[in-house]
Amino acid sequence: MKKLLLLALLTISQSCAIHGLTDDYTKLGESRKAMIVDADFQNQSTEKVYKVTGPQLLSEIQKQDKAIVYEFTNGCTSDHCKPMAIYERYAREHGYKLYLVMSGFANLDETLAQRNSFSSPLYAINAAAYGTRYRGKYSRMFRQELSGDLYDDDNYGGLFFFENGKFVRQLTELPNS
Numbered sequence: 001m002k003k004l005l006l007l008a009l010l011t012i013s014q015s016c017a018i019h020g021l022t023d024d025y026t027k028l029g030e031s032r033k034a035m036i037v038d039a040d041f042q043n044q045s046t047e048k049v050y051k052v053t054g055p056q057l058l059s060e061i062q063k064q065d066k067a068i069v070y071e072f073t074n075g076c077t078s079d080h081c082k083p084m085a086i087y088e089r090y091a092r093e094h095g096y097k098l099y100l101v102m103s104g105f106a107n108l109d110e111t112l113a114q115r116n117s118f119s120s121p122l123y124a125i126n127a128a129a130y131g132t133r134y135r136g137k138y139s140r141m142f143r144q145e146l147s148g149d150l151y152d153d154d155n156y157g158g159l160f161f162f163e164n165g166k167f168v169r170q171l172t173e174l175p176n177s
Contacts, residue, residue, distance in 0.1 A: 022135060023127040024106040032108060036124065044121040049102070051126035054145025057099060062165035064097040069146060069160040071125070071139070072100070075107030080158075080172050085117040090174050096161075099123060103139050143170075 025033070039052040041060050061067045070087050084100060091098035102111065102124040111122065130138035144151040146160050147167045157172035 022133040023104040023125070023138070025104075025127070028105055028108065032105070036105070039123070039126070046115060046119060046121070049108075049122045049124050051129075052101065052123045053126050053129045054142045057101070057123070058146065058165075061097075061099070061162050064162070065164060066095050067097045067099065067162040069099045069101055069162070071103055071143065071158040071160070073103050073107075074105070075110040082174070083117065084111065084114050084120070087174070088118045088120050091120075101125060101142075104135050 025036070028036075035047065036049045036051060039050045039056045040048075044050070057069065061069070068087070068091050072081060087100065088098055090096075098120050100118075100120050100122050102108070102122065104127075105124065125138055125142045127133060127135070127138045130141050132138050132141075140153065143160075147170055150167055150170075152170065155170055155172075157170045159171045159174065161168045161171070
C-alpha cells in the first residue's frame, strides 16, 4: 500500500509544473526555443523573441527621442495588463518607440496569439545574463538597470518612460492623455 501511495504521489508531483518562478525557458518546446535569439536591434523579425539585458536596451533607448519599455508577464489577467495593440497604439499616437519585454516565457503562446494585431518586436529579459534563474531577482535587476538611481522597488509598474535617452517615470498603467 505504501508503494502504491508513493507511486501515486510521485506521478502527481511530476505532472505538476510550476510556472513563473524562473524564466520557464526549459519548459518550452523545441519550436518555441528556436524563436528565442540574442538581441538584434538592426535586423528584427516578428517571428523571433530577442533576449535582452538592461544595458543593451538602454543603449538602443539612447538613440530615441522618446521610448516606452513595457515589461510584462505573458497571459497576465490583471486589469493593468492590456493587449499589446493598446500599448503599440499609445506609443505611435504619442511619438514613442515601444519595447515590449517579457519577464519570462510561461504562457508565451498567449502573447504570440496576439501577433496579428501588433507589429512591434518582442523581447525577453535575458535571465542567464543576470546569474540567476529566479524571475523575481533578475526582473528586479533589469528594472533597476532601466531606472538607475530613480528605481523604486515598491512600484511594480511595468511601464518605463524615457525622454532623450533618460528614464523619466515608471507607471502601472498608460496615462489617460
